[in-house]
Amino acid sequence: MTVDKDLLNSFAPTGVLRASINLGNPILAGRAADGSACGVSVDLAGALAEKLGVPLELVVVDAAGKSVDVVSNGQADVGFFAIDPKRGASIAFTAPYVLIEGFYLVSSDSSIVTNADVDRPGVRVVVGKGSAYDLFLTRELQHAEIIRAPTSPTVVRTFLEQGAEVAAGVKQQLEADAAGNDSLRLLSERFMVIRQAMGVPKVRGERAAAFLAAFVEERKATGMVADALGRHGIQGATVAPLE
Structure with missing residues (x-):
């Protein structure tokens, strides 16, 4: 070169x-x-x-x-x-x-167990505004509502403040934000590879x-x-x- x-x-x-x-x-x-x-x-x-x-x-x-x-x-x-x-x-x-994995985070007592459970009426999914997850899920989700946090690192905070059903983002970021909080859990499968x-x-x-x-x-x-x-x-x- x-x-x-x-x-x-x-x-x-x-x-x-x-x-x-x-x-x-x-x-x-x-x-x-x-x-x-x-x-x-x-x-x-x-x-x-x-x-x-x-x-x-x-x-x-x-x-x-x-x-x-x-x-x-x-x-x-x-x-x-x-x-x-x-x-x-x-x-x-x-x-x-x-290559990075995108995952969903939910409350421990949520009825959402699999990725397929996310795209339903009444489900609010928090993503970082303009992130890869925002762009992807805006195209893919047909029934769930997307809520945009200011940045990806503020997704879990926004999720908790608004009492939303799902947070979406980089697996490692979600894990770090949920560390020590027994009221939160990651779903078991990725929803996209970034x-x-x-x-x-x-x-x-x-x-x-x-x-x-x-x-x-x-x-x-x-x-x-x-x-x-x-x-x-x-x-x-x-x-x-x-x-």
């Missing part, structure tokens, strides 16, 4: 690589002890900036929808997203680098999209993604197969 002036300008027109980092997904990013952003997505952003030979600037947001917005409107050059056809209107995705990918605005051109796609495959093949998951103590996510 060679980098020339035209390709560099496609990725870093301001002279730095601005990478959108979503803290709303704990598998991908979080805060270090000093308050700085850290995680798998931060590591990949740093590796891409090094590959391009430019400085890295992190554009840190707290929700997936905001991450899509800053990349789509040109405030960031690359980002880390769950692949979704709606987002694909403005963003060129790579193949996934990580394919986490990198993305670049489509207006940056096909060559930039192809370069980013090759970069992601290289990082999976060399073991960097697996190493990053291990180094950051991430469980429940798997490295996506090579394309």
